[in-house]
Amino acid sequence: MNVVIVAGTPGAGKTAVLLHTLRHLLEQQKLISIAKVDCLYTDDHIRFQKIGIPTLLGLSKDMCPDHFTIFNLSEMVEFAQKNNSDMLIVETAGLCHRCAPYTTNSLGVCVIDATSGPNTPLKVGPFLSTANVVAITKGDIISQAERxxxxxxxxxxxxxxxxxxxxxxxxxGAAELANYFSESSGFDCETEELRHNAPFSICTLCVGETRILKNYHRGVLRHMDGIHEYTGE
Amino acid sequence: MVQSISILAGQNKDGNPEHFKRIDILRGEIVGVVGPTGSGKSALVEDIEQLAQSDTPTHRKILINNMIPEQDMRFNPKKKLVAQLSQNMNFIADMSVEEFLLLHSRCRNKNPNLIEKVIQHANMLTGEPIKKEMNLTVLSGGQSRSLMVADVAFISDSPVVLIDEIENAGIKKHEALQLLSGYGKIVLVVTHDPLLALLTRRRIIMENGGIKKIFDTTGEERLLCDMLYRIDKELFKVREMVRQGEEVSACFKWDGSYSNHVDFVVQN
Structure with missing residues (x-):
């Protein structure tokens, strides 16, 4: 099965680009399943279902949405297998700039908004730097030079x-993107690994601390001056 | 160096073959692309951008210098063939004209001295002078468009320039096209603006996803274009007079025939 993982910042246009790409894939008679992850709310899954694609929806709620996607990836694959799909497309929630959900044998697609400013590619980190394909959106409203x-x-x-x-x-660009989607292969849940580790800071904030004063925080913490420390027992 | 681009026929939305064999467009040529919304103008431009090899929905093939382009030319993002200019484009970078042009020329490995030339040529296309210390985001529509045209002419390497609906730009359109084609660009103009469309030597007519025909600009059309050009020049003058807060004094006399000259004279 081909597994494609689509990531990008909120509002970059992941769903819109995907909907156009899916039309091309459907014309090529591909059997596709989609897993859509969001944090609190989405109705994007209805848009996918409307064009006849079985869609699994996951809301990460209190869990980090990137960790949620990674943790549930094998369940998404099972869903696609049950549908006899030959391609699973995972659309992640808008990512923070620290995670990258791509695995070794999936096709990593990064969707990035050109109007977010020329320094954005330097800011967004591993979900851009470890992607196979980068789709730049909204380039039609900025100058050629800025593109x-x-x-x-x-x-x-x-x-x-x-x-x-x-x-x-x-x-x-959707027809070209659809061609790349078909190139991904060799995904195997048993042996699949992330290309880039998820953030490994585990601190009291991760388990629900709400007070802001430094004294209340324990774990792997990083200070403004860049010093990284472990505080706790 | 791209000397020519050739489009080899594919099919329309119904899968029927297009009514031509191939179109060769040479360096410095200006070609129009016309047709209603949904007729396939964007798909044609995309075919050229992607250097299609019968692998796009239109099944067209694109040749460069009479040959199938190498893989590297197709997929290397540094070698993108088509630069674009359109009415909807804005500068969003918050920096001065000078800083911005320097940044762009560094990206393209160009001589930084080029930026004087860019500003000088941009100023030939607009009525309001652009100064290098101005911030990009305060430029007017006309200034922005002029700067974009000059920037594409001198700093972008792309051999093909696509001009998409640039009707109301407040710039000297005729001169803008001449500047681009004069520096060896192949210029594709997607437009229904009569001045721009008739200025081209020929235009590609799109219908139902396919190329319907290729129309050579007739002598009568060229004559009409000359007159439209003169009217456009006079309109440009009037616009500047309004901008400067002057009283506009002009008279418009025309006997209705195309063979005679249009008498529309702005008095300064």
Whole structure:
């Protein structure tokens, strides 16, 4: 089965780009299942179901949405297998800049908004730098020069990636993206590993502390000056 | 160096073959692309962008310099073939014109001295002068568009420029096209603006996802275009007079025939 993991910041256009890409994949008679993850609320799964694609919805609620996606990946694969799909597409919740949910044999697709400013590629970290394909959205409303600068910055962070200039409104780039989707192969839950570790700071905030004063916090903590320490027993 | 781009026929939305064999577009040529919404204009441009090899929904093939382009040319993001200019584009970077052009020229490994030339040529296309210390985000529509055109002409490496609906830009459109084609770009103009469409030597007519025909601009159209150009120039002057807060004095005399010159003169 082909497994494609689509990640990006909130509002970058993941769902819009995916909907156009799915149309091309459906024309190629692909059997697809989708797993859509969000934090608190979404109705995107209805949009996928409307075009006839079996969609599994997961809301991460109190759990970090990236960890939730990774933790539940094998269940998503089972869902796709039950549907006899030959492709599973996982659309993650808008990610923070620290995680990357791609596994070794999935196709990692990063959707990034060109209007977020020329420094964004330098800020977003592993979900850009470990992606196979980077889809740049909203490039049609900024200047050619800014598009070129943005592209260059992406290549600085991820020299080997393929770049697609996509448009969630018109569907530009979707046919090309659909071709890449079919290239992913060899996914195996038993042996699959993340390309980049999830953040390993475990602190009292992770387990529900709400007070802000430093005295109340324990665990692996990092200070403004960059010093990393372990506080606790 | 891209000397020519050739489009080899594919199929329309119904799967029927297109009514042409191939179109060769040479360096410095300006070609129009016309047709209603949904007729396939964007798909045609995408085929050129992706250097399609019968692997897009249209099944067209694109040749560069008469040959199938190498893989690297297709997939290397640094070698993107098509630069775009459209009405909807804005500068969003919060920096001065000078800083911005320097950043772009560094990205493209260009000589930083080029930026003087970019600003100078941009100022030939707009009525309001652009200064290098101005912030990008305060530029007017006309100034922005002029700067974008000059920037594409000198700093972008892309050999093809796509101009998409740039009707009301407040810039000298004719001169903008001449600037781009003069520096060896292949210019594709997707437009229904009569001045721009008739300025091209030929136009590709799209219908139902396919190329319906290729139309050579007629002598009569060229003559009309000359007159539209002159009217456009006069309109540009009037716009500047309004902007400067001056009283506009102009008269408009025309006997209705295309063979005679249009008498529309702005008095300064």
């Amino acid at each position: 070129e600068i943005f592209r260059e910055r992406i290549l600085e962070m991820n020299p080997g990636c393929r770049i697609i200039e996509a448009n969630g409104l018109t569907g530009k």
